[in-house]
Amino acid sequence: MASGIQACARCSDNFIVNTKNISCDFCKKLFHHHCAEVDDKLAKVKRDCAGIKWFCSGCLPMINGKLKMADFGEAVFTRIPEKSEVKMVSGSRASRSSASVPESDLAVLEKEIECLVREKNLIDKIANERGYIVEIQKKLISDLEDKFRSQPVGNSSKNKDCVSYSAIVKKMDHSYLLIKPADRSTSYKTVENDFKSRYSPGALNVNINKTKLTKNGLMISCNSKKDVETLKDSLKSDLGNKFDVCEPTKMFPRMLIQGVPNDCFKNPGADKLEFVDSFVDDLIFNNNLGVNSDDIKIISCYKVKNTKNVVIEVVPSVFNLLSSKGFVFIGWVRCTVRENLYLLRCYKCCKFGHGKKDCRSKDVVCSKCSGFHEFRDCKADDSCCPNCKFHNDRYKTNWCTKHVASDTSCSYYKMKIDNLKMQIAYE
Template identity: 25%
Template sequence: MDSSPFNRSGLTRRSPPPTPQPLAQTPSREPIEKMETISTPELQNWMGSIEQSLNEVCSITTEGKLNSEQKLRVSNLCRKVGHNVAQLAVQYQSLKQKAVQTHYYLQALNEKQDLTEKLATEIKTVIKESCTKPISESTSFADMVKKGSNSFVRPVQHSAVAIYPSDNSKTSDETRNLVQKIVCPEEMKLKVRGVRKVRNGGVIISTETKDDLEKLKQTVQHANSGLTVDEPQKRKPRIIIIGVPSSMAESEVYSCIFEQNMVDKVPSMTRDTFLSSIKLSHKSGRRDSDHHNLILEVSAVIRKALITQDRVFINWTSCPVRDFTLVTRCYNCQQYGHAAKSCKNTAPVCGHCSEEGHSIKECTKKNDSPKCATCLRFKNQVTIKPEILIARLG
């Protein structure tokens, strides 16, 4: 049998398909149902039977009254049949392996789906219980954020108007006093939210409703007091470029930013458009240093192009770029939201140990770890009421 030219069953014996194993990471809750597949030994027996029949056909042909050409044709046909049957067996083995693996994968997916549905049910139950639970009066804003309540506190968008004096020499205080002489909120029944000073001697007044804002505009315009009413302009985004060489002029820096950074990022932007959309706010850093930081007011397009690449290339220097955010901190009481010149505390608070009565220069505990003055003052429990937060954000 082994010397026969039609012996193809050895192919399946030489390369039996690997037995598929279940996924090791997925535990099985129930035994996997056995698939109805033909085993390798059974398949080999079938192959051997077919080969034996083909050999017998060849033997009968050899002994019969056929010419040489007919015997050769019968032999070739038997060889072809044996080869095709062997290929069919190999293809079956491959399909069987893939079918068994798919069976295990489906079983694992069913288990994961059951687990997902169970977790989803538990999460819905927890959310429903937390939403229906009454909120006590002592609940703080921080507690509400931790619990993930569905009712978010958002700042209200109030109407506002900007009022500027015709005379540029006047200050914002003088403009505010003049507006207060012209407008009487009590008589006009206005609901004024606030008045804040801006540059160029102007003030911005915010009201509760748009009707109140229209009354305020008409009163100021008809007063003929030399005041102009305008829409308040939003401040442009500000970015800080760290480590700019001090030897470079401002125009050179702008030229390098445009040519080395903006040309490839925003091809449609011209140099004139770029220069009109960028403005120096101020500089920071030591005066005697070779490098300083530039705080620039730019348009939203320029800000996005520079921030996304994380660095600004200026001549031979690669400078980090960040969004510039300014948080006011008092160096007298170490609290936030006001400056030292307007602080009401009479005794200073140390910026290192957070104890009252001395400054950081006079601190004798500099070898100890620093402490937060805000956390120490409020005993690590800073509670901000929603209405206070809205007022600060507004």
């Protein structure tokens, strides 16, 4: 036998490769893996981990009978088992280290458990509220589907009265409730914070569409007038005299009369136009409107080239009549009339609802390319509407942005027009 080469203690084969053998940690004899019935991969684990011991079948009874396993380390293996059944026999040092836990660590664990319990209770509460909201949404979807199924079905060329699902959603009756402070010195922001800290959407038991802080107070939108009445009664009895809860009154529709003749004004060439006293009475009489002069209110008038336009506010019956006709007679002059929906647009941030002097934005936004510069300084070739871009980024929509902010086909502009129409009493 060559020097430095040991034979397998079981088969007496002189040829043992270092990576294909395993040694007993007591007798130090070498064994082939197959002779020791040890898998190659598991034997490698024993070689790489100094704390793992393996004993051959001849030494194992002696270890169990006369010596303590703890003397050989914290982890002792009588054999290299399969991966699924690796079992470690812990020595005295491991047992003592796991059994003794400092009191400070126990206190920390108890506090962590208390925090977890509170988090669980909070999550359960939120889950219950979300569950209620989901049930409301399911009921709402079910009602919409019933309305959709009740519509006539057929070829669109034969049946033009068929209403789509989206059209039904857009025609839903969204009603509003306004909450104001009884003490006028209290800010509306304080009202919003107080209300939202006191109530949660699920606890109100109505179909809430959205809430918004407006210049008139905290506005709550519901999906039906019945929900508004239920919410108003509940809040009045609960809040007492601290808040004023009311339904905002809708404004009457406005109409634009184009091409009004000069004889309707006292001084047609003046900068400030004044109507003749009989203008409203003549408008009612010549068009057989059948209303009183109090039902028509002049809002404004302005010059357009060589003609003059007048904006009037009318009761719903007059609006429906004039909308169907599309014109009015002022004397013997036939003037075009249409609904006047005006949205104030800011020329600084391009948003709607305020002017440039009231804008609170720090940045100037280009109405053509959405860049942070004035429109007159824009050098971009392609258009990108800043309002549609903002809506896409915030609400993950897919609106077209290849237009300027003043385009009347803008999806954001149409949405604002629809919101404005919801505040007008057409009936």
